[in-house]
Amino acid sequence: MNLSFLTRVAAAGAAFFLLAAGTSHAQDAEETTDPYDKPYIVEDGKVDQGTYNGYRRYHSSCHVCHGPDGLGGSFAPSLVESLKFIDYDKFAETIANGKAEKGSSGQRVMPSFGTDQNVMLYINDIYGYLKARSDGKIDRGRPERIKK
Numbered sequence: 001m002n003l004s005f006l007t008r009v010a011a012a013g014a015a016f017f018l019l020a021a022g023t024s025h026a027q028d029a030e031e032t033t034d035p036y037d038k039p040y041i042v043e044d045g046k047v048d049q050g051t052y053n054g055y056r057r058y059h060s061s062c063h064v065c066h067g068p069d070g071l072g073g074s075f076a077p078s079l080v081e082s083l084k085f086i087d088y089d090k091f092a093e094t095i096a097n098g099k100a101e102k103g104s105s106g107q108r109v110m111p112s113f114g115t116d117q118n119v120m121l122y123i124n125d126i127y128g129y130l131k132a133r134s135d136g137k138i139d140r141g142r143p144e145r146i147k148k
């Protein structure tokens with residue numbers, strides 16, 4: 001929440017952030033997403049390209065631990081639940097740096113994806129997908145894309 005702008009840029013991947021900033025024009029006719037104000041677009045149960053991409057990225061990099069459709073597994077918590085409580089900055093920071101919990105049942109570790117471009121470049125898409133799931137806007141399974 002209180003991360004400085006620079007930290008946020010570092011966490012989200014500088015290249016992507018600048019790209020995103022450079023392509024958002026207020027007068028654009030097309031709707032655009034923004035991780036803070038509008039992380040996803042859902043129309044009639046169908047999703048924008050970024051959210052669809054987030055679905056794919058999530059299921060290639062995260063679901064082995066966090067379960068299909070973000071529902072959680074025996075190893076890692078449900079991100080559908082987590083995103084009701086953590087904001088975008090916390091989400092991005094956790095993925096960039098990882099997180100380790102020490103408990104009575106041993107140690108479960110969230111690995112750092114800070115150097116994994118397949119994740120860091122698409123962190124906004126992954127967030128959008130999981131946020132849409134968390135908000136109950138899309139069901140389990142592969143979402144359909146909005147036709148342009």
Ligand code: HEC
Nearest residue numbers: 061062065075076082091094099100101108109110111119
């Ligand atoms: C190797 C297994 C593993 C993979 C792969 C993995 N995670 Fe995690 N993740 C964990 C574990 C375990 C935790 C819980 C760590 C803790 O609470 O200390 C966690 C925690 C998190 C949290 C914090 C949840 C909370 O409520 O605080 C987020 C956000 C998260 N992971 C996102 C992701 C995303 C996005 C991906 C894919 C890019 C991913 N994780 C891939 C194991 C994994």
